[in-house]
Amino acid sequence: MRQTVTDSDAESAETDSPAVPVRRPSRVTEIIAIPWVGVLGVIVLLAIFMTVKTGPIFLSPDNLSSVALDFSYIAMAALGSAIVIIGGGIDLSVGANMALTGLLTALAISAGWPIPLAVAAGLVVGILAGALNAILITGIGLIPFIATLGTMSVFRGLGTGIVQGQTVNAANGFTVIGQGYWGPIPISAVILFVLTATTAFLMNNTAWGRHIYAVGGGESAARLCGINVKRVKWRMYIAASILGAIGGIVLAARLGSATPSNALGYELICIAAAVIGGASLTGGEGTMVGVLIGAALLALIRNSLDILGWGEYWQDLIIGAVILITVSFDQLRRRLRRV
Amino acid sequence: MTDRKVSRRDLLASGTAAAGALTAAQLFGSINIARAQAKKYKIAIVPKGLNNPVFKSADFGGQARSAELGDVDFKFIGPATSDAAQQVATVDGLISAGYDAIGISCDSSETLLQPIDRAVAKGIKVITWDSDSPSSKRSVFYGVDSFKGGQLQAKLLNGLLKGKKGDIWLLSGLQSAQNLEERIRGVKTVLSKDLTIAGTSFCNEDVALGVSQVENVLRAHPTLIGYIMIGAWPLFSSPGALPTLKARAKTGLQVVAFDYLEQELPFIVDGTVKASVGQDYWGWGYQSVTILHGLLQGKKYPAFVPQALPVVTTANVAEYQKKWDDSKTAAGMAAAFKEAPIEPS
Numbered sequence: 001m002r003q004t005v006t007d008s009d010a011e012s013a014e015t016d017s018p019a020v021p022v023r024r025p026s027r028v029t030e031i032i033a034i035p036w037v038g039v040l041g042v043i044v045l046l047a048i049f050m051t052v053k054t055g056p057i058f059l060s061p062d063n064l065s066s067v068a069l070d071f072s073y074i075a076m077a078a079l080g081s082a083i084v085i086i087g088g089g090i091d092l093s094v095g096a097n098m099a100l101t102g103l104l105t106a107l108a109i110s111a112g113w114p115i116p117l118a119v120a121a122g123l124v125v126g127i128l129a130g131a132l133n134a135i136l137i138t139g140i141g142l143i144p145f146i147a148t149l150g151t152m153s154v155f156r157g158l159g160t161g162i163v164q165g166q167t168v169n170a171a172n173g174f175t176v177i178g179q180g181y182w183g184p185i186p187i188s189a190v191i192l193f194v195l196t197a198t199t200a201f202l203m204n205n206t207a208w209g210r211h212i213y214a215v216g217g218g219e220s221a222a223r224l225c226g227i228n229v230k231r232v233k234w235r236m237y238i239a240a241s242i243l244g245a246i247g248g249i250v251l252a253a254r255l256g257s258a259t260p261s262n263a264l265g266y267e268l269i270c271i272a273a274a275v276i277g278g279a280s281l282t283g284g285e286g287t288m289v290g291v292l293i294g295a296a297l298l299a300l301i302r303n304s305l306d307i308l309g310w311g312e313y314w315q316d317l318i319i320g321a322v323i324l325i326t327v328s329f330d331q332l333r334r335r336l337r338r339v
Numbered sequence: 340m341t342d343r344k345v346s347r348r349d350l351l352a353s354g355t356a357a358a359g360a361l362t363a364a365q366l367f368g369s370i371n372i373a374r375a376q377a378k379k380y381k382i383a384i385v386p387k388g389l390n391n392p393v394f395k396s397a398d399f400g401g402q403a404r405s406a407e408l409g410d411v412d413f414k415f416i417g418p419a420t421s422d423a424a425q426q427v428a429t430v431d432g433l434i435s436a437g438y439d440a441i442g443i444s445c446d447s448s449e450t451l452l453q454p455i456d457r458a459v460a461k462g463i464k465v466i467t468w469d470s471d472s473p474s475s476k477r478s479v480f481y482g483v484d485s486f487k488g489g490q491l492q493a494k495l496l497n498g499l500l501k502g503k504k505g506d507i508w509l510l511s512g513l514q515s516a517q518n519l520e521e522r523i524r525g526v527k528t529v530l531s532k533d534l535t536i537a538g539t540s541f542c543n544e545d546v547a548l549g550v551s552q553v554e555n556v557l558r559a560h561p562t563l564i565g566y567i568m569i570g571a572w573p574l575f576s577s578p579g580a581l582p583t584l585k586a587r588a589k590t591g592l593q594v595v596a597f598d599y600l601e602q603e604l605p606f607i608v609d610g611t612v613k614a615s616v617g618q619d620y621w622g623w624g625y626q627s628v629t630i631l632h633g634l635l636q637g638k639k640y641p642a643f644v645p646q647a648l649p650v651v652t653t654a655n656v657a658e659y660q661k662k663w664d665d666s667k668t669a670a671g672m673a674a675a676f677k678e679a680p681i682e683p684s
Contacts (some may be wrong), residue, residue, distance in 0.1 A: 070547070160419050160420075168560055171578075179580060257576055263547075266664035
């Protein structure tokens with residue numbers, strides 16, 4: 001699996017120089033080289049620990065489908081955050097974007113709009129939110145951190161202002177998106193897997209995605225290669241906002257209601273999921289599958305703490321520690337890979 | 340030095356000028372008197388965060404009382420989301436803007452202590468409502484007795500589980516919120532000896548996290564017989580979001596919650612929640628303006644003015660649903676939740 005522009009360049013260099021003897025990496029080394037393998041290992045260890053400690057509850061289909069239901073909307077938004085991070089940017093507005101789009105979709109539904117139209121309206125708001133981020137970053141030249149910090153406040157404030165702090169009820173057929181099941185599998189989890197597969201395909205197999213890796217790997221080099229960097233940034237911020245909007249709509253459907261304070265602080269969870277899953281904050285590196293696994297790990301830790309009844313006052317500390325340990329191990333793995 | 344004769348014209352001019360000055364002074368004085376008579380007290384009510392739906396009622400209540408009094412310039416202002424530091428900035432801004440009186444629902448009792456004392460030092464009348472800062476120099480705290488609220492929740496659960504032994508679970512919001520910790524303390528002092536608190540979850544006042552925690556806990560603890568929600572965060576969703584809670588409530592789990600906001604009433608209607616202890620949300624604004632206005636006029640109030648703790652059950656939930664149905668506007672809410680202004684001591 002190609003992870004970075006540098007890697008792909010190296011691969012092409014190898015194929016261009018058949019005379020130079022190349023030692024092919026072993027199968028084990030190849031597996032270890034996959035960024036999210038370590039995280040998957042932590043999940044397996046967690047599952048073993050929980051099974052020993054609590055019996056079959058943790059791995060019961062009931063519990064796992066519930067975890068899938070609860071982490072799907074965060075993972076959807078995290079896919080978007082990862083695309084931006086891979087492209088060398090950052091999006092702090094994703095949580096506020098989720099709240100705003102969920103709120104406006106719920107408002108449209110409570111006003112009697114047909115569900116597809118209300119959902120489409122929410123997605124349009126997501127596109128506009130992404131366009132605003134892109135204008136501020138590529139047009140005015142603000143650094144992504146500042147631009148999205150500002151829009152985070154704008155989106156959150158817009159939602160609060162529109163409904164005057166009130167909760168909007170959306171408990172009708174719309175909730176099937178966030179509460180319904182296809183057999184034992186939550187519909188929201190199916191949506192998540194479709195989104196993961198689609199974004200993974202786009203990122204790995206199309207110029208659309210490879211240009212994002214290239215820009216994240218180095219803007220100047222990408223520009224010299226003839227890539228329209230501004231256009232790439234527009235695409236990635238709009239894609240991230242659409243994914244955030246889908247997450248926000250699914251969250252509103254999950255709860256059957258929406259408030260301006262929904263998804264508060266989720267931007268940091270999304271960034272954490274992306275980084276745990278192997279995305280590099282310096283850009284140019286990361287995978288969609290890794291993000292999915294990173295978000296799953298965060299959800300499973302919280303689920304485990306709930307089941308164990310541990311750390312009433314210490315949950316955040318435990319989650320933070322696991323994030324740091326996982327990312328540190330990943331860093332160590334990268335160093336060993338280079339040696 | 341030159342001698343100068345005073346002409347008749349000069350005398351006339353001087354007289355006219357003096358008369359003009361006198362008239363101007365009289366006019367200016369009467370304007371000032373009129374201005375003084377028309378003076379409006381600038382009163383601000385500061386919630387923890389504007390994004391919390393519970394505080395909209397306080398806004399409507401404050402508007403209603405200000406309209407009744409007629410001499411109040413009312414402002415409902417606070418941080419967009421709950422944040423103690425932002426609330427400090429809001430209070431400091433109100434001090435600078437020359438407000439006469441401020442009522443605050445403190446995000447953090449300790450963090451708000453200094454700005455409250457700064458305001459009091461400048462002669463501003465300050466009270467706290469909903470959430471107190473007891474060590475500050477505020478004049479009055481208006482709100483429920485959180486400890487008694489917790490005790491009432493435990494008494495209700497004791498009654499629902501009479502004769503049964505087993506484990507119960509608590510759900511709270513923030514570990515740092517004084518009023519929530521007081522409610523937990525109240526629960527623990529009154530809870531029947533047959534009931535054991537198996538654990539407590541904190542959902543950071545996040546609806547989605549609260550929903551997830553309740554569902555996780557119920558699946559992990561199939562023997563739980565009771566649940567006390569110190570606040571109603573998971574219930575700000577919809578019954579479909581909590582299928583395990585709903586199913587277990589049908590097979591004997593007894594749930595007692597806090598508050599009676601519109602969003603949570605469907606859970607009482609369908610029997611998932613058996614009882615919920617409420618607060619007077621509209622009164623937070625209505626009575627806070629009453630007390631602040633009274634203090635500005637030199638009236639006295641006790642340091643703690645307690646609110647009633649109404650209990651909503653399936654028996655009276657329809658009454659509360661109607662109140663909320665009628666409360667879509669400030670005037671509608673005033674009619675639905677009307678109460679007598681608090682009298683000074």
